[in-house]
Amino acid sequence: MDDARERASRTLDAMAEKLVARHLSAYFGQTRAIHDINLAFPANVVTAIIGPSGCGKSTLVRCLNRMHEVVHGARAEGEVLLDGDDIYAPGVDAVQVRRRIGMVFQKPTPFPTMSIEDNVAAGLKLNGIALKRPERDRIVERSLRQAALWDEVKERLRRPGASLSGGQQQRLCVARALAVEPEVLLMDEPCSALDPISTARIEELLLELKASYTIVLVTHNMQQAARTADLTAFLYTGDLIEFGETRQIFTNPARRETEDYITGRFG
Amino acid sequence: MTAKSTAHSRRTTWRKAKSDVMMGVAVLATVITLLPLFIILTYLVLKGASSLNLAFFTHMPAPVGEKGGGMANAIVGTLELIGLASLMGVPVGIGSGLYLAAHHGSRFASAARFGADVMMGVPSIVVGIFAYAVVVRPMGGFSTLAGAVALAVIMIPLVTRTTEEMLLLVPHELREAALALGVPGWRTTLWVVARTAASGIATGAILAIARIAGETAPLLFTAFGNRFWATSLTSPIASLTVQVYTYAISPFPDWQRQAWAGALVLTTIVLALELGVRWMTRGSARVAR
Amino acid sequence: MAELLEATHDNVAAAVRPARLGAFHVRLLGDRIFNLTTLLLTLVGLSILVGLAIALVIDSTPSLKAFGWGFVVGTDWDPVNERFGALPFIYGTLVSSTLALTIAVPLSLGVALCLSEMAPAWLSRRLGFMVELLAAIPSVVYGLWAIFVLGPWLRDHVEPGLGATLGFLPLFKGPRVSVSILCAGVLLAIMVVPYIAAVCTDVFRAVPQTQREAALALGATRWEMVRMAVLPYGLSGVIGAIMLGLGRALGETIAVAMVIGNSPQISASLFAPSATLASVIANEFAEATSSLYLSSLVELGLVLLAVGLALNIVARALVLGATQRRFEGGR
Numbered sequence: 001m002d003d004a005r006e007r008a009s010r011t012l013d014a015m016a017e018k019l020v021a022r023h024l025s026a027y028f029g030q031t032r033a034i035h036d037i038n039l040a041f042p043a044n045v046v047t048a049i050i051g052p053s054g055c056g057k058s059t060l061v062r063c064l065n066r067m068h069e070v071v072h073g074a075r076a077e078g079e080v081l082l083d084g085d086d087i088y089a090p091g092v093d094a095v096q097v098r099r100r101i102g103m104v105f106q107k108p109t110p111f112p113t114m115s116i117e118d119n120v121a122a123g124l125k126l127n128g129i130a131l132k133r134p135e136r137d138r139i140v141e142r143s144l145r146q147a148a149l150w151d152e153v154k155e156r157l158r159r160p161g162a163s164l165s166g167g168q169q170q171r172l173c174v175a176r177a178l179a180v181e182p183e184v185l186l187m188d189e190p191c192s193a194l195d196p197i198s199t200a201r202i203e204e205l206l207l208e209l210k211a212s213y214t215i216v217l218v219t220h221n222m223q224q225a226a227r228t229a230d231l232t233a234f235l236y237t238g239d240l241i242e243f244g245e246t247r248q249i250f251t252n253p254a255r256r257e258t259e260d261y262i263t264g265r266f267g
Numbered sequence: 268m269t270a271k272s273t274a275h276s277r278r279t280t281w282r283k284a285k286s287d288v289m290m291g292v293a294v295l296a297t298v299i300t301l302l303p304l305f306i307i308l309t310y311l312v313l314k315g316a317s318s319l320n321l322a323f324f325t326h327m328p329a330p331v332g333e334k335g336g337g338m339a340n341a342i343v344g345t346l347e348l349i350g351l352a353s354l355m356g357v358p359v360g361i362g363s364g365l366y367l368a369a370h371h372g373s374r375f376a377s378a379a380r381f382g383a384d385v386m387m388g389v390p391s392i393v394v395g396i397f398a399y400a401v402v403v404r405p406m407g408g409f410s411t412l413a414g415a416v417a418l419a420v421i422m423i424p425l426v427t428r429t430t431e432e433m434l435l436l437v438p439h440e441l442r443e444a445a446l447a448l449g450v451p452g453w454r455t456t457l458w459v460v461a462r463t464a465a466s467g468i469a470t471g472a473i474l475a476i477a478r479i480a481g482e483t484a485p486l487l488f489t490a491f492g493n494r495f496w497a498t499s500l501t502s503p504i505a506s507l508t509v510q511v512y513t514y515a516i517s518p519f520p521d522w523q524r525q526a527w528a529g530a531l532v533l534t535t536i537v538l539a540l541e542l543g544v545r546w547m548t549r550g551s552a553r554v555a556r
Numbered sequence: 557m558a559e560l561l562e563a564t565h566d567n568v569a570a571a572v573r574p575a576r577l578g579a580f581h582v583r584l585l586g587d588r589i590f591n592l593t594t595l596l597l598t599l600v601g602l603s604i605l606v607g608l609a610i611a612l613v614i615d616s617t618p619s620l621k622a623f624g625w626g627f628v629v630g631t632d633w634d635p636v637n638e639r640f641g642a643l644p645f646i647y648g649t650l651v652s653s654t655l656a657l658t659i660a661v662p663l664s665l666g667v668a669l670c671l672s673e674m675a676p677a678w679l680s681r682r683l684g685f686m687v688e689l690l691a692a693i694p695s696v697v698y699g700l701w702a703i704f705v706l707g708p709w710l711r712d713h714v715e716p717g718l719g720a721t722l723g724f725l726p727l728f729k730g731p732r733v734s735v736s737i738l739c740a741g742v743l744l745a746i747m748v749v750p751y752i753a754a755v756c757t758d759v760f761r762a763v764p765q766t767q768r769e770a771a772l773a774l775g776a777t778r779w780e781m782v783r784m785a786v787l788p789y790g791l792s793g794v795i796g797a798i799m800l801g802l803g804r805a806l807g808e809t810i811a812v813a814m815v816i817g818n819s820p821q822i823s824a825s826l827f828a829p830s831a832t833l834a835s836v837i838a839n840e841f842a843e844a845t846s847s848l849y850l851s852s853l854v855e856l857g858l859v860l861l862a863v864g865l866a867l868n869i870v871a872r873a874l875v876l877g878a879t880q881r882r883f884e885g886g887r
Contacts, residue, residue: 067447072372093584099449109444113462123448126458173444180448286777290674296666297683300753303746304690307701314704362597369594382602388868389608389861390807392834396841396857397604400611420608423601453590481694484809484834488842508696508810515700516814523704530697541692545685 018043018214019064019101019184024078026059026068033059034238036078041184041231046206046215048229048246050222052266056238057218061186064216065101066094082184099123102182106189108169110161110176117157119172120144123180139179146212147175148205167198174205184214191224203228222262226250234258308534315531318524328494328510334521338529340496341510344411345533347497348490348506349480351415356422357472363423364430364468369456371435380431386424394420395485403489409503414490418479425478429471433464470544477540481533483508507533609861616855618848627855633820633836635845640852642859644820648737648830649860652812653805655741655826660749661798667749668756673782684757691750699814702743707734707815710742715827730825735817738826743815744805752801755875759793760786762879793878799871803864809834833860 019041026034034056041047049057062068063076066087079086087097110119120140124131131139140157144150149171153164161172170190177185187206191199206215206228219225225232226246233243234257242249242258253259260266322337329336363379370376398417403409437460445455461468483506486492490504492513497504507529514526623630623640630641667687671680715732722728763786771781787794817829818839831839833856844850 065447067443070443070446095449095451097449098447102449103447105440105444105447107440109438109440111441111445111459111463113465122445123450126445126448126450126454128454176444176448282777282780286779289779289782290669293666293670293674296663297670300663300667300749301683301686301690304686304693306705307693307697310701310705311697359597359600362594363601366591366594366598369591379598379602382605384872385865385869386601386605388803388807388864390809390834390864392807392809392837393608393612393857393861393864396615396837396854397608397611399841400615401607420604423604427601451584452587454586456590477692481692481696483694483696484838487838491842508694511700512696512810512814515696515703526700530694530700533694534697537692537694538689541689 016043017041018083019216020079020081021060021064022079022081024060024063024076024080026056026063026076027074028071029073032238034063034235037240039233039240039243041214041216043214044210044212045231046210046217046229047231047233048217048219048225049233049235050219050225050261051235051241052261053220054237055235057220057235058188060235061103061188061216061218064184064186065103066097067103069094099180100182101184101186102177102180103186103188104170104173104177104190106192108166108173108193110164110169110172112160112162114161115158116153116161116164116172119161120175120179122176143175143179146178146209147171148201148208149175165198167194167201170194170198170202171205174202178209178213182213184216185209186216186218188218189220190217192220199224222250234261236261311527311531311534314524315527315529318528319531323525323528327496328505332519336525338505338507338510338525338532340493341505341507341529342532344490344493344497344505345480345507345536347411347504348414348418348486349476351411351500352418352422352479353472353476355415356419356475357426359419360423360426360472360475361430361468363427364434365456365461367427367431368434368460369452380428383424383427386420387428390484391417391421391482392484392487395487395489398485398489406501408501409489409491410501411490411497411504412500414486414504414506417485417489418482421482421485422475422479425475426472429474430464430468433467433471434460436467437463466548470548473540473544477537477544480540481508481537483512487512507536612854612858612861616851616858619851619855622848623852627852628859631822635840635849638846638848640849642833642856644822645831645833645836645856646859647822648816649806649832649834651826651830652737652740652744652816652832653802655737656744656748656805657798657802659742659745660752660801663745664749664752664756664797664801665794667753668760669782669786671753671757672760673778673786684754687750687753690746691754695747695808695811696814698743698747699811702739702811702815703734706743707736707739710734710736710739714738719827726824727826730823730827732827733817733829735815735829736827737816737830740812740816740830740832741826743811744808747808747811748801748805751804752797755797755800756790756794759790759797759875759878762793763789790878792874796871796874796876796878799867799874803867803871806860806867807834807864809838813838833857 017040021037021039024034024037025032037060049060051057059068064080068074068076076088078088080088082097082100086092111122114122117140118125120143121131121136124136124139141150144153149168152168161169164172170193191202194202203224206217209215217225217229229246231244232246232249234241234249236257242253242255244254249258250262253262322335324337324342325339326335326337327340328338363383367376367380394417397420398413402413402416406413441463442455442460445459446452450459486506486509490506490509492509493503493505511526511529511533514522514529517523619627619640627640627642628646629643630639631643632639632641633644634640671684675683711732711734715728715738718728719732767785767789768781771785776784812832813835816831816835818831818835819829820831820836821828823830837853837856841850841853844853
């Protein structure tokens, strides 16, 4: 058993670390939501974060792209290193961070006043980046292809974003996030509002996307983590309990709490 | 049937009857309340429509006691006043609404919101006194500007509150999605949140315009009134509301006839704005009062 | 194609992100300008409020100095001899508003019950819309109609009846003219009902359905359900609505000025003419000749402002409490 764990940690060390959280804590006012998290997300790998409701998974992930502080009264302490640079260093512009670390949310939110193609290009257009028509169309097509949505919408790019089904809207949000060419993609329970078929499509998408991006997936669905993630981290009441290869976490967890959660004794 | 159950069913019948009567009273109250609406509109048309001719819309008032003349200067005056007031009041109102929605939790914002609510409770005649003190007295006379300032002061809290409420109705997930794309805060507020709420904000502004179009009291000693065209921003100006008021309380039957016509025009403008706005936003969320 | 995509990729990459995180710099200029602009506009609004209160206090100082507290209880309004007292107007305001509320409150409650409990949604929306139209009619139009229609009707058809049946009361004695407190009170009632009714409708709609169902499950009739579940739950909101209506009645100027007769006397009879704080300001402000005269009028405005503000603040607190309690659910 020790042997397997040693092998796992050596494999982990070998992977290039794209995003690293060090002594990361987050607060809502006086309440501390996550405590002293140390976690490394290797490049081109899907890392899942699992745990019962309220354990701080969403909070953790929102700290990774400085979205946590958007809420009034919320703050984070510690470091998050993107390619070695701390995104929480003084003087760092959170807006720039979010262009390199993208996010897809639980609820699909296409911008209601925009068409499908405008939605995809929104990240560029809203930032005043002027693109000529052909270039913009190329970006829209590329992003929609990456999100596996191109074939379904290529005939109706001018239609409103809200005219798509739930699963399509979520893939539109993925395309929109990809259009600004982030390096990391954070996904906060992206399938929990979707039906099983759309969920399966998004999971397929994850496996395709990891070749080009680093993906962090928050999910309350353990089977989803087992299906899609290479690495899994288990969070409980704000603490990181265990982190390792998915296979090892699910078949041979090192900690009692992990085993209790996996086997369904709580949460 | 036992005696007890007979008594019971008699009591139930009595209770049901009482309930029906009370509900009937409620319906009666509704009818009585709505009756004046139809009566007034009918009287406006009956007594005013016959006086609406081209002369009414193109001529100035005739000298005192003479027949004829029109309300051209009053109609244009009202348009000028609400135009000028909107120019001042709408940007301040929308800007304040944007600030209050963006800084929703801060103590200053709560104080400012409270201030806007308080402003809505100021009687319009008192607003007129304020405009008199800060515009008419320093300028040495009644003026279009003073009237517009008074109307703008009435408009601002209305536009502020409806703008803020419409902005807050936009789901916060939309704002977060834009921020997560790396769009700066101010661009998100303008091009995503405000754009989504745009029709609601416009509705609020138009309803505020409809409200000030019908105001009389604050104009009585600010814009005052004018028998002729207003030559500049610093001269007094006629308005439909003040003109109707002046004619209505006068002893001249010809003026009284014109008062009805003016009232019909005024009511048509105001109701057209109200109805138009509601028709355009049918199905959307209710606009704040 | 692949090269073209690559080229596009590079262009976008160059535009969208700098080479290293170290190259990040604080680019908050847009945010700062936006926040500053909106803050300034908000401050404009706030300073108007403060300026208004200050201006009124400053301008009423001569009168405050001359009459002190006696102003509020003084019964003389004599511009010629420069003796000013507010009591006739306070009296006229109170009586006309009280009369208005006496008529308006039962009507409003009836309308609110009808709209929230009885009518189906489509009808309730249309009726509610018509009630809102009543609120949209300009007050000068109400006044015009009242001068030529309501006033004469009251004088010829209602007041004789009142005089005959209730004439032993001082309220209904005296000669009948078409301008009177009675006419003003009735007109105010018509104008104020839409506001009270709209707020009460919202308050009643905020009562959780579970409360109603609990009453009905006990075998209550419709009316008993309203009395048991809806009215007590919404009581504070209803009181708030009444206060809001009172605030509007106090501030209503033009319509009242057109039908109340503008006579600064205190009379026990409702058939007599009178004047209110707002109507006397409207009538005399533009012609006020001396600074003491003007200052006294401003002081009347100050009284009106203070009362109106106090009512508005308390009323809104009550209504807010009643309509937000819905989130506490049916316990």
